[in-house]
Amino acid sequence: RALHLTRLELRRILQSIFDGDKIQVQGGKFHGLLFRPYDDPETMAGDAVLAGLAMYSALTEAFSDVFGAYPALIPAIGIEYGECLVANIGIRGDRELISVGNAANQAAKILVGGTDAITVGNNLYDLLSSDEQAWFTPSGNAYRLDCTSIEDIEAIVRDAGVEWSVQSSINKFTEDKDNLPLSDISIEDARETIDITRLGPTRVKIVPAANMFVDIDGYTSLVESLDGDTDELA
Numbered sequence: 001r002a003l004h005l006t007r008l009e010l011r012r013i014l015q016s017i018f019d020g021d022k023i024q025v026q027g028g029k030f031h032g033l034l035f036r037p038y039d040d041p042e043t044m045a046g047d048a049v050l051a052g053l054a055m056y057s058a059l060t061e062a063f064s065d066v067f068g069a070y071p072a073l074i075p076a077i078g079i080e081y082g083e084c085l086v087a088n089i090g091i092r093g094d095r096e097l098i099s100v101g102n103a104a105n106q107a108a109k110i111l112v113g114g115t116d117a118i119t120v121g122n123n124l125y126d127l128l129s130s131d132e133q134a135w136f137t138p139s140g141n142a143y144r145l146d147c148t149s150i151e152d153i154e155a156i157v158r159d160a161g162v163e164w165s166v167q168s169s170i171n172k173f174t175e176d177k178d179n180l181p182l183s184d185i186s187i188e189d190a191r192e193t194i195d196i197t198r199l200g201p202t203r204v205k206i207v208p209a210a211n212m213f214v215d216i217d218g219y220t221s222l223v224e225s226l227d228g229d230t231d232e233l234a
Helices: 001-015 041-066 103-112 123-128 153-159 166-179 218-223
Strands: 021-026 029-033 075-077 083-086 097-100 117-120 137-139 143-148 186-189 203-206
Touching: 001 029, 001 041, 021 097, 021 103, 021 153, 029 103, 041 097, 041 103, 041 117, 041 166, 075 083, 075 103, 097 103, 097 218, 103 218, 123 137
Parallel strands: 075 117, 186 203
Antiparallel strands: 021 029, 083 097, 117 143, 137 143
8 A cells, every 4th residue: 555655646746746757666666757848958957856855755754644653664766867768668558658768777776775865867967056956965976965954845845836745745645545445455365367457556466476677788878879860769
C-alpha cells in the first residue's frame, strides 16, 4: 500500500502541479519527466528542483503524518537536463512508456548515495540561477542539495508561485489510504499461471523468481551522439 500511494502522490505532484508526466515505476523507483515550459530551459530546470523539493516533503513530512506506524521514508532524488527520446513501445502500449537519453541515464546514476538529498547533473546545474546554485555543493561529477538543511521547503515552493503544500499531500494520502484499506489487499501464493490483468493494488502474488535485467551497452551514448537527427534516431 505504501508503494502504491506514494506513487499516486508523486504522479499527482508531477502532473497536476508541475505539468510533467510519469514515465515508469520500478519497485521503489519513480521516473518522471518535466518538459514544460517549452523553449525555456532555465525555468524548467528551476521547476525541476522545486518539484524535487515538493516530492521530498511529500515522502517524508506528509507521509509520516498519515502513516505514523510505518518506517520513515528516506528519498534519494536525481535530476538531469538533456534531449530525451520519448515513446510508447512494446505489446502493452502505454504500460511501456520509455524515455531514452543521457538525461534519464545520468539522473538514475547520480542519485546513488544521495539519501535525503536532491542531486543534479552538470547540465541542469548550469541552467539554474546563482541563488538556486547556492543551495548545492559539488559531489563527484554532480551537485547535491541536502534537503534536511532546508528549514521550510513549503515556503520555498510557495514563494516561487507553485500551488502545493504539505497539507495538500497529507490530504491526498489520507483520502487514498481510506480508499485502500488493508483489509481489501489480498497477498496470495502463485498456484497457477499469473494473469497480470487481474493484478493491482488490492491483489498481489508472491512467487520465487529469477529477476533479469538486460542492459545494452553504449545505447544511451549512441542516442546522445545523434544530436537530435530524427532520421538517424528512427
